[in-house]
Amino acid sequence: MSLSLSLTINGAARDIPLDDPRVTLLDLLRERLALPGTKKGCDRGQCGACTVLIDGHRVNACLTLAATLDGAKITTIEGLADGESLHPVQSAFIEHDGFQCGYCTPGQIMSAVGLIAEGQAGDDPERIREGMSGNICRCSAYHGITLAVQDATRRMATAEKDDAA
Amino acid sequence: MKLFDFIQPATIDEALSAWRPGAAWLGGGTNLVDLMKTGAMQPDAVIDITRLPGLDRIETLPDGSTRIGALVRNATLAHDRDFAAAYPMVAEALLSGASGQLRNVATVAGNLLQKTRCPFFQEPAALCNRRDPGAGCDAMAAPGNSAILGWSDACIATNPSDFTVPLVALEAVAEVRGPQGMREIAVADLQPLPGSTPERDTALEPGELILALRLPARARSFAAHARYLKVRERTSFAFALASAAAALRIEGGLIAEARLALGAVAAKPWRLAEAEAMMTGKAPDAALFAEVAEAVLAMANSPDGQKWKIDLARNTAARALSMAAAGTPARIPALPASPFGTRIEDPQHV
Numbered sequence: 333m334s335l336s337l338s339l340t341i342n343g344a345a346r347d348i349p350l351d352d353p354r355v356t357l358l359d360l361l362r363e364r365l366a367l368p369g370t371k372k373g374c375d376r377g378q379c380g381a382c383t384v385l386i387d388g389h390r391v392n393a394c395l396t397l398a399a400t401l402d403g404a405k406i407t408t409i410e411g412l413a414d415g416e417s418l419h420p421v422q423s424a425f426i427e428h429d430g431f432q433c434g435y436c437t438p439g440q441i442m443s444a445v446g447l448i449a450e451g452q453a454g455d456d457p458e459r460i461r462e463g464m465s466g467n468i469c470r471c472s473a474y475h476g477i478t479l480a481v482q483d484a485t486r487r488m489a490t491a492e493k494d495d496a497a
Numbered sequence: 498m499k500l501f502d503f504i505q506p507a508t509i510d511e512a513l514s515a516w517r518p519g520a521a522w523l524g525g526g527t528n529l530v531d532l533m534k535t536g537a538m539q540p541d542a543v544i545d546i547t548r549l550p551g552l553d554r555i556e557t558l559p560d561g562s563t564r565i566g567a568l569v570r571n572a573t574l575a576h577d578r579d580f581a582a583a584y585p586m587v588a589e590a591l592l593s594g595a596s597g598q599l600r601n602v603a604t605v606a607g608n609l610l611q612k613t614r615c616p617f618f619q620e621p622a623a624l625c626n627r628r629d630p631g632a633g634c635d636a637m638a639a640p641g642n643s644a645i646l647g648w649s650d651a652c653i654a655t656n657p658s659d660f661t662v663p664l665v666a667l668e669a670v671a672e673v674r675g676p677q678g679m680r681e682i683a684v685a686d687l688q689p690l691p692g693s694t695p696e697r698d699t700a701l702e703p704g705e706l707i708l709a710l711r712l713p714a715r716a717r718s719f720a721a722h723a724r725y726l727k728v729r730e731r732t733s734f735a736f737a738l739a740s741a742a743a744a745l746r747i748e749g750g751l752i753a754e755a756r757l758a759l760g761a762v763a764a765k766p767w768r769l770a771e772a773e774a775m776m777t778g779k780a781p782d783a784a785l786f787a788e789v790a791e792a793v794l795a796m797a798n799s800p801d802g803q804k805w806k807i808d809l810a811r812n813t814a815a816r817a818l819s820m821a822a823a824g825t826p827a828r829i830p831a832l833p834a835s836p837f838g839t840r841i842e843d844p845q846h847v
């Protein structure tokens with residue numbers, strides 16, 4: 333079997349040959365496209381380390397067959413910063429100690445970006461914790477993660493207001 | 498993972514004719530791909546149905562019923578304002594299941610047809626009648642979170658879907674198309690009890706495809722008093738130990754009609770018409786709800802003789818009825834379907 337996929341990855345259009353339908357998006361990114369920022373924890377949808385955005389929605393890359401994605405826009409942790417200037421969620425994770433070892437962090441950050449875009453949690457810490465429950469942190473940095481997501485949500489809302497004004 | 502042919506049909510007709518024995522439909526893939534990785538499912542062909550047109554709509558039909566296309570994502574349905582207002586306990590059940598990432602991908606049909614989470618089913622090295630008919634059942638020696646109703650000597654597994662529980666209480670139907678044409682199946686009949694053939698875990702015939710789910714217009718009449726309650730080992734991102742969908746139509750202070758379905762207690766959501774009828778014409782009251790819960794669990798027994806799950810299911814049913822009687826909250830709680838409602842103040846670093 334051989335397929336060819338057209339994907340936009342972190343803003344760049346790419347044609348990717350695929351010789352095996354079993355390849356997940358996670359393995360495609362890490363093993364074939366030299367984008368190892370997205371992490372593999374459980375490989376079964378249980379930890380969130382592999383979270384990326386597909387067409388703006390956060391998903392688990394480990395349970396997504398790459399073959400299904402022709403035409404999709406993928407954003408990974410590598411595509412979040414604008415040159416040297418970090419995405420507000422990335423800055424907030426640093427400021428609020430939203431990690432220790434850092435293994436879960438790319439997934440946490442991508443999940444937070446997705447959650448903020450969904451607009452369901454606002455800056456309510458209980459809704460943020462619930463909304464982030466698909467991302468497990470073995471170091472238990474949850475307190476800092478919640479603060480970071482709350483702070484980033486507020487800052488992004490203010491920035492949006494300023495832009496509109 | 499075993500190699501398979503990947504097929505991506507563009508129309509429903511193409512999909513139906515692509516089907517052959519040994520093939521599997523691929524929705525969001527969050528259950529199928531997981532089980533293909535463990536080896537519990539080994540399809541020869543995977544037919545990706547996510548490109549089929551017209552199956553991603555939520556529509557209100559002229560008779561007031563709601564039709565949900567099979568490919569509508571769990572998150573899309575739960576966050577649809579009109580849908581959540583009309584069927585709040587369905588939205589609450591959806592939001593209590595899995596994680597934000599999984600709900601963005603999981604389709605409504607895939608959710609209904611997800612396989613049991615019995616750990617021995619998922620692990621090909623274990624003996625499992627459901628996966629391998631006649632092999633035996635390793636769960637019998639270590640029942641854990643097993644069924645307490647409707648199980649058989651062949652299989653004691655439960656159905657893990659939260660979404661299915663309120664759908665059964667509200668008498669939803671599935672629209673199905675297959676080689677023999679169209680038909681409808683009550684969601685309550687979609688998952689057979691195991692009996693001596695646990696491998697038959699769906700009422701769908703081979704090659705049949707769910708196109709949509711329909712909630713009858715009458716189901717809207719419960720919107721003011723409808724809750725889903727789910728008791729888990731942790732507050733979020735865990736399957737149910739016991740759950741209940743409870744809905745009341747209250748008129749002039751009395752219960753005009755009641756619905757109650759329990760989840761995680763059997764191979765399908767458990768609903769008992771006699772127990773629902775006990776509430777008709779009565780005032781909502783904790784003592785009544787305790788009697789009803791007692792009646793629903795009267796036939797329960799667990800494979801290992803343990804009582805904890807029966808007690809838990811009974812308490813969950815009674816409490817869900819009390820929560821429904823108290824009224825549907827204006828907004829789905831921060832912790833959907835949770836018995837815990839404590840609010841913690843803004844977190845701060847000390």
Ligand SMILES: Cc1cc2nc3c(=O)[nH]c(=O)nc-3n(C[C@H](O)[C@H](O)[C@H](O)COP(=O)(O)OP(=O)(O)OC[C@H]3O[C@@H](n4cnc5c(N)ncnc54)[C@H](O)[C@@H]3O)c2cc1C
Nearest residue numbers: 377524525526527528529594595603604607608610659707
């Ligand atoms: C870590 C984790 C935690 C979870 N927690 C919960 C939870 O708490 N509560 C809960 O309810 N669920 C939970 N789930 C399960 C999740 O909800 C299901 O995996 C999901 O709903 C399945 O939908 P899908 O579209 O991805 O299905 P798929 O994986 O694509 O399909 C599932 C099955 O349905 C069949 N199928 C799919 N669509 C159709 C169709 N239209 N017609 C006929 N057959 C079809 C497939 O062939 C397959 O057998 C969890 C899953 C994971 C991985």
Ligand code: SF4
Nearest residue numbers: 615625626634652653
């Ligand atoms: S309980 Fe059912 S699913 Fe689990 S091992 Fe036994 S037969 Fe298999």
Ligand code: FES
Nearest residue numbers: 373374375380394
């Ligand atoms: S690696 Fe995908 S959820 Fe754990």
Ligand code: FES
Nearest residue numbers: 432434469470471
């Ligand atoms: S920072 Fe170590 S796992 Fe989260």
